Amino acid sequence: MNLSVIQENLARGLSVVSHAVSSRSTLPVLANVLLRTEDAGLKLTATNLEIGITYWVPGKIETDGAITVPARLLTDVVNSLPNERIDLELSGGDRLHLRCGRYETHLRGIDADEFPAIAAAGERPTTRVSQKVLKRALSEIAFAAASDEARPILTGVLTRLEGDRITLAAADNYRIAITTIPGLDAVEETSVVVPARSYAELARVLVDTDDPIEIILSAQKSQVLFHVEGVDLVSRLIEGQFPNYQQVLPTSHATRVELDREDLLKAVRLAAYIASASANIVKLQVAPEGAPQVTVAAAADVGDHQGVVDATVEGDGTTIAFNAKYLGDVLQNVDADRFVIELNGPLSPGVFRPADGRDYTHVVMPVRTAS
Amino acid sequence: MRTSPTILHVDLDAFFAAVEQRDRPELRGRPVIVGGDSRARGVVSTASYEARAFGVHSAMPLRTAAGLCPDGVFLPVDGAKYRRESRRVMEILGRYTPLVEQVSIDEAFLDVAGSEKLFGPPAEIARRLKAEVRDETGLTVSVGAATTKLVAKVASDLRKPDGLVVVAPGTEAAFLAPLAIRRLWGVGEQTRLILAEHGVRTIGDLAALPLDVLVRRLGAHGAALHDRARGIDPSLVTPETAAKSVSHEHTFDVDTADPEVIERTLLALAEGVAARLRAGGVRASTVQVKVRDSAFHTSTRQRTLPEPTDLADPIFRTALDLARPEVRGRRVRLLGVGAHGLGEPAQLDLFGEEDPRRHRAAEAQDAIRRKYGTHALTRARLLGDPLADPGGRDPLQPLEGRRVGRALPAGGPDDRGRAGRPPGAGGRTPAPDDDPPTP
Numbered sequence: 001m002n003l004s005v006i007q008e009n010l011a012r013g014l015s016v017v018s019h020a021v022s023s024r025s026t027l028p029v030l031a032n033v034l035l036r037t038e039d040a041g042l043k044l045t046a047t048n049l050e051i052g053i054t055y056w057v058p059g060k061i062e063t064d065g066a067i068t069v070p071a072r073l074l075t076d077v078v079n080s081l082p083n084e085r086i087d088l089e090l091s092g093g094d095r096l097h098l099r100c101g102r103y104e105t106h107l108r109g110i111d112a113d114e115f116p117a118i119a120a121a122g123e124r125p126t127t128r129v130s131q132k133v134l135k136r137a138l139s140e141i142a143f144a145a146a147s148d149e150a151r152p153i154l155t156g157v158l159t160r161l162e163g164d165r166i167t168l169a170a171a172d173n174y175r176i177a178i179t180t181i182p183g184l185d186a187v188e189e190t191s192v193v194v195p196a197r198s199y200a201e202l203a204r205v206l207v208d209t210d211d212p213i214e215i216i217l218s219a220q221k222s223q224v225l226f227h228v229e230g231v232d233l234v235s236r237l238i239e240g241q242f243p244n245y246q247q248v249l250p251t252s253h254a255t256r257v258e259l260d261r262e263d264l265l266k267a268v269r270l271a272a273y274i275a276s277a278s279a280n281i282v283k284l285q286v287a288p289e290g291a292p293q294v295t296v297a298a299a300a301d302v303g304d305h306q307g308v309v310d311a312t313v314e315g316d317g318t319t320i321a322f323n324a325k326y327l328g329d330v331l332q333n334v335d336a337d338r339f340v341i342e343l344n345g346p347l348s349p350g351v352f353r354p355a356d357g358r359d360y361t362h363v364v365m366p367v368r369t370a371s
Numbered sequence: 372m373r374t375s376p377t378i379l380h381v382d383l384d385a386f387f388a389a390v391e392q393r394d395r396p397e398l399r400g401r402p403v404i405v406g407g408d409s410r411a412r413g414v415v416s417t418a419s420y421e422a423r424a425f426g427v428h429s430a431m432p433l434r435t436a437a438g439l440c441p442d443g444v445f446l447p448v449d450g451a452k453y454r455r456e457s458r459r460v461m462e463i464l465g466r467y468t469p470l471v472e473q474v475s476i477d478e479a480f481l482d483v484a485g486s487e488k489l490f491g492p493p494a495e496i497a498r499r500l501k502a503e504v505r506d507e508t509g510l511t512v513s514v515g516a517a518t519t520k521l522v523a524k525v526a527s528d529l530r531k532p533d534g535l536v537v538v539a540p541g542t543e544a545a546f547l548a549p550l551a552i553r554r555l556w557g558v559g560e561q562t563r564l565i566l567a568e569h570g571v572r573t574i575g576d577l578a579a580l581p582l583d584v585l586v587r588r589l590g591a592h593g594a595a596l597h598d599r600a601r602g603i604d605p606s607l608v609t610p611e612t613a614a615k616s617v618s619h620e621h622t623f624d625v626d627t628a629d630p631e632v633i634e635r636t637l638l639a640l641a642e643g644v645a646a647r648l649r650a651g652g653v654r655a656s657t658v659q660v661k662v663r664d665s666a667f668h669t670s671t672r673q674r675t676l677p678e679p680t681d682l683a684d685p686i687f688r689t690a691l692d693l694a695r696p697e698v699r700g701r702r703v704r705l706l707g708v709g710a711h712g713l714g715e716p717a718q719l720d721l722f723g724e725e726d727p728r729r730h731r732a733a734e735a736q737d738a739i740r741r742k743y744g745t746h747a748l749t750r751a752r753l754l755g756d757p758l759a760d761p762g763g764r765d766p767l768q769p770l771e772g773r774r775v776g777r778a779l780p781a782g783g784p785d786d787r788g789r790a791g792r793p794p795g796a797g798g799r800t801p802a803p804d805d806d807p808p809t810p
Contacts, residue, residue: 365720
């Protein structure tokens with residue numbers, strides 16, 4: 001193996017694949033990044049067995065070859081080198097020799113054959129979707145997935161392909177976020193559950209362009225592969241049945257509030273300073289129709305707080321308590337100037353949507369408090 | 372090690388009886404016994420000092436007290452009044468430091484380490500707060516001041532009533548040495564008997580006993596006693612505001628072995644506990660039952676629930692399950708159902724298994740009882756014989772103060788186990804059932 005790449009390109013590639021490096025694994029090779037010459041370029045691959053990321057660095061190949069070296073070390077070294085040409089060469093079979101300007105580094109590696117095989121793109125895509133659209137959808141729903149493994153299925157994002165619609169849903173025990181985005185190809189109905197962590201990595205790779213990302217489901221539906229120019233991301237899928245969320249979505253409401261997202265987020269954050277001293281609970285007091293405001297209140301041993309947010313209110317006044325974290329999450333992550341909140345009294349789920357009417361629904365379960 | 376005796380233990384003197392004597396001047400100077408009618412079952416909650424002269428003490432059956440003190444004035448327990456008075460006293464203590472740890476309705480620890488610049492040395496603070504309590508409430512307190520909670524507690528008990536004992540730093544072990552072993556926390560009847568085999572009568576004797584002997588005889592408890600005998604106690608004054616537990620108890624008029632009566636009583640107690648939890652807006656993660664038999668042998672068992680609840684049914688089912696092996700073959704004198712591990716207000720589940728209609732039903736019950744009285748609604752199963760009355764302790768009254776289960780006098784005056792409390796036991800030190808109570 002003997003090739004040359006530009007420092008900037010190699011550094012970018014390493015920063016993308018390093019997210020898939022396994023920091024704590026019993027397999028030492030998983031802490032390494034695989035470098036392999038392919039298609040007149042350098043292919044970088046890292047995996048933690050849940051996801052694998054492959055990145056193509058443009059380069060000038062003299063001779064082909066492959067090796068794995070510690071990802072962290074290589075990344076640190078490359079990041080510190082000047083933005084010039086780097087010559088990479090295999091030396092003595094298990095060492096990677098880097099030469100860049102006046103710097104020379106040898107890194108001891110592990111044979112490339114020990115690196116697990118990672119699926120590659122090549123098959124026909126199952127469907128495609130605009131990168132920009134998917135990026136926003138992921139940032140608006142993936143945070144709602146469960147972070148603990150008590151119910152593994154909830155650590156994933158339901159991904160349902162149906163005709164030219166793609167529905168994404170993520171939930172933990174107390175909230176659910178659902179959105180539907182357009183796909184570019186019509187497909188037969190199929191559903192998979194993708195780990196939320198994989199989607200978080202995918203969101204990093206996506207850029208704000210209408211260029212499509214290809215989605216390829218493996219034949220046995222055990223893996224999904226995402227491909228954009230220069231990058232592949234493979235993820236395992238979570239087995240099991242995603243809860244039937246349709247039945248928990250409210251179909252009517254007694255109170256409808258419309259307000260400014262930033263205003264409400266500010267009020268919730270302020271109240272959360274007090275709320276976090278006890279159970280992190282903030283109350284929304286919605287004035288009845290005619291008195292257009294919502295009061296955000298919190299009380300704890302350390303003190304109490306309330307703030308008023310202008311709103312338009314239709315229907316009954318009501319008071320409902322939520323965990324401040326869940327309110328903050330939805331208000332912070334959803335891209336909308338104004339929000340609609342639909343309520344049905346203090347013990348029924350609250351529905352949050354962008355006021356622009358696009359297809360996004362976020363349901364948060366309230367907290368029962370002593371009245 | 373503290374260089375100044377900044378931990379104060381403040382203990383109200385013969386609290387319940389003192390309140391009654393304050394409010395009814397004709398009772399002053401007479402033996403007053405709070406606990407209930409002299410012919411009733413149940414035990415003495417508090418005896419005035421005049422009654423103690425006759426040998427009456429708390430936790431003694433009322434009938435025994437009546438035998439010792441036939442001219443005693445027997446009064447029922449007026450929990451609401453004592454709680455109100457307790458709050459007034461605790462408010463006064465709070466003027467001297469925010470670090471007030473109320474241990475029960477009538478005692479508290481204070482850490483005044485940060486208050487010396489404002490109010491003077493601990494002995495001065497003790498004198499001031501004693502005067503303020505007397506002037507504002509007409510009650511007297513005894514105060515112990517020391518470098519540890521353990522020694523402060525022993526000190527406050529030494530010169531009751533209206534006492535003040537200050538133990539200088541460095542003299543703790545010498546102070547404790549001549550005192551009877553029973554004054555030490557965690558030394559109940561069983562421990563005392565074991566220690567007596569080694570000739571231990573005073574705390575000094577205990578301190579002289581080698582650690583390995585104590586550990587061999589008493590395990591980890593022995594190691595703790597080894598430290599305590601020297602006045603060593605690392606526990607801090609920790610103010611807490613949330614209630615720790617809710618419990619209801621019932622003493623039968625006639626000891627019973629009837630499974631049906633026992634089951635129904637547990638159900639009634641579970642209803643009362645659940646209603647109190649709902650009124651307080653909390654859920655419990657652990658259910659405990661207490662069974663005392665006709666021989667006054669008490670056993671408790673507890674179990675953690677799969678998920679916290681404030682509903683009567685899961686509490687009842689768990690309590691019944693726990694009680695069954697305990698009541699078998701015994702005549703039961705007292706049953707108690709407790710809820711511990713009280714949690715924050717409930718976050719409702721999105722995909723929860725629990726049927727929200729159960730809650731709505733329970734809340735409707737609560738609303739009806741609030742409006743029409745506690746007897747407006749009763750489970751069919753509880754109709755008929757008067758059993759433990761779930762409304763008897765006003766279950767709709769919100770949890771207040773702290774450590775409800777500990778601070779409030781148990782429903783029945785028969786609250787021996789509850790009265791026997793080691794100081795500072797926020798669940799850290801198990802309350803030995805055989806500890807002599809000291810209200």
